[in-house]
Amino acid sequence: MSTSIRNLSYSLAINEAIHQMMSEDKNLLLLGQGVKSPWYVGNTASGLLEKFGDLRVIDTPVSENAMTGAAVGAAITGMPAIIVHPRMDFMMYAFDPIINEAANWSYMCGGKSSAPVVIWGVINRKGEQAAQHSQALQALFAHIPGLKVVAPSNPVDAKGLMIAAIRDKNPVIFVDDRWLYNLESHVPKNVYEIPIGKAAILKKGKDITLVSSSYLLQETLKAAKQLAKEDISAEVVDLRTIKPLDKDLICKSVKKTGKLVIIDGGWKSFGVSAEISAMVSENIFSHLKAPIKRLALDDIPAPSSSVLEEVYYKGSKDIVKLVKSIL
């Protein structure tokens, strides 16, 4: 198999993962609204229908509850499935199959059966889309035992985590962000996995640890670059997986730097940043040289007006400012 690399966008990296996995596993299905559409899910589903046929690639009615349940049911009975929700806000209709059924399935069946399903939700922030087309809901799902939650920040991880999610015997929530779809990088052509549950250090540093994921990881990298110009050496940890959290890597980095800023695209209260903060305080409090700081959305629904959006969403400048506040 070729191991050569070339540039690929984030969305086409996902597309390549699904092509390769549907070829590898003849039972794998893809369901979701818009998998036939040229714009609904970007180009993540390009060519799949033509190659694998309309029995395995199904553009569904607007019935999120039944369609997600169907994906779970297919997976339970021998047909692993990916169900895509082009706007993850619509996944709320499918809480029952995701939480009551898929997440609990293995446990309540004493491990005799499980739901190898990938439930893929796309975050669509900004663009004056308002409260029901903009939500970043990774923390909701990360709360649930039995689910795994991944949130890749770059094309290589997007492909590798999609492959790992498909091969996982447990239900995996795959959260991506439309703002990342055009991001390009070298992506290996071969089939590879990014292991679920493993974070990565994307930039080494000694003064402070910045933990982030998904789109805001890109903003975090920008912030780290800016800080470097000012002689502040930030270590950037990409969570890659939200659940199970890579506690070891986070703690190792914080032990080294003594300072921690967590940057998350969801809401601040009871969210990913709160969990990481609590975990670090519980485990390595004595290594902290400053209070932990968090950058996340205020507890407010997403507004429509672009003027309000500017205030609502956070970016690299906010990260830089917050870092400086504890140095």
Next chain:
Amino acid sequence: MDFSKKLIQKLYREMLLIRVCEEQLAQAVLDGEVKCPTHLYSGQEANAVGLCSLLNNKDIIFGSHRSHGHFLAKGGSINELIAEIYGKETGCSKGRGGSMHLIDPKIGMAGSVPIVGGTISLALGSALGNKIRNDKSLTISFFGDGATGEGVLYESLNFAALKKLPIIFACENNLYSTHLSIKECRINENISAIANPFNIKSFSIDGNDVLKVYEVSKLAVDHCRQGLGPVFIEFKTYRYRGHVGADDNIQGSHTDIRPQSEVDKWFKKDPIKRLEKFILNKKILSSRNLNEIRLNIDKQVNDAFSFAKISPFPKKGELNKYVYID
């Protein structure tokens, strides 16, 4: 329709097994021995037995909170069933699921859950798999009249019809959604009519007549195996016990609100007694034969309870086993 002696005997035996099992569980609940919420199937035996007698191990069924009968009719082990209800490691779900989570993938019992309507869409996905595998297998979704209040049923009916999936929507209408009479929660008591707008073939039948159940189920199963799409069957039936437990809606209390005259009316339509009468009238088996069957079943059920009682509990140190599987 002609019924072989072998088939009649099988139907009788399986219905009686479920009845004896359920009634012994009722006693165990009253004795305080069983604490797990048990939703007993007494009175509805003909539905599961008649329909499942037409299935093989490649065919898949999903159940609900009231699925002891579905599990047994599909060929599940009674020892594993009782052990599960007793919370034992030897149970079909290793003591993690209890009465409302019954599973045995090797015989096509894909699972049961107490979220009303929760398995309807799972069965839909299973039927999609049946269709893709193209091996003439099918899926049965068992649910009660209460589940007709859930939106997912209608989403599933549409998709099943749209994709011509081999699925039977088996609605056991026992006239009560937990404590609430069907008259108080549905605008129309004719449940099978809900299949009409989706152009789904439907039947509404006496669910206490196992031979009728078998006859109609055969039409439905053949329809699915021939690739002609889904079928909806409403089984008109009645549960003898309360919603949960022995004679009540709250396990351990006495809150069954159904009028005794109504309960008595349904006792007269008992599916097992009706088949017994048929067997004796047609001289298919003698009363001595029937008695032998009964003794045999009593022993099987007693053995299952003994097995459950002597089985070990799950180890406390294995609390987190099976949250994820490798």
